[in-house]
Amino acid sequence: MTQRYFITGTDTDIGKTLATRALLQAAKGAGWRAVGYKPVAAGCRRTADGARNDDALALQADSGIRVPYEQVNPLALLAATSPHLAGRDEGRTLDPAVMTHGLEILARQAHWVFIEGAGGWFTPLGDSLSFDQWVADQHLPVILVVGLKLGCINHALLTAQAIRQAGLPLAGWIANDLSATPHRRADYLATLRQRLVAPLLGEIPWLADPDTAALADFIDLGPLLAHSREDVNAAERA
């Protein structure tokens, strides 16, 4: 059974891509076929091969199977802004069926699919669609990346509550240092551990060179494996 996880974050620019790469490397290191998926990317370069987004390229590079760019990122938008605005700029409507179809294609090829969202939890995709609705439609368990900085406790708890209210499991969370000396790191971690009712899957330190660093050792996939066994047991009981 393929494990699919949606990776969201406390904000934009707080380490979702870095954490997703860490999850991919950890799964790959444990011998699984793991693939990254960035269904919607806003902020692409025009290239001879088409629009390319740095997050999607990074996920493609850290995937344990070779997949073409268009399978990692089916909806590529040029403007680096909220996807609903980037889509409007190009006169495009973002079709959730395309996102779903893309996920099915990858899930057929891999044991694990790690799906990176865009921005935060409630990112709009169109006039009447937002990312969280698609995640809920897909019944995806969610991994929350918390970028450790002043204000992140509130953002983390708000996001966790929204995930719960969507009826989705918070499968785990990852703490990511956004500087070499995050604001009251130990106190923030202790508070988040106490208040986020989900396992801590890893702590990623501030890295001098995040693009080339080996990331697998920062992640513990154990709670996700336990979570997937619970899913299988529930499915068998149903």
Ligand SMILES: Nc1ncnc2c1ncn2[C@@H]1O[C@H](COP(=O)(O)OP(=O)(O)OP(=O)(O)O)[C@@H](O)[C@H]1O
């Ligand atoms: N632990 C870290 N150590 C060093 N640099 C980091 C760390 N976490 C994030 N960064 C850097 O901060 C920037 C934002 O990180 P990242 O791209 O992973 O965030 P994101 O949440 O995926 O952003 P977006 O919302 O644009 O998708 C990147 O340049 C990344 O290399």
Ligand SMILES: [Mg+2]
């Ligand atoms: Mg990203």
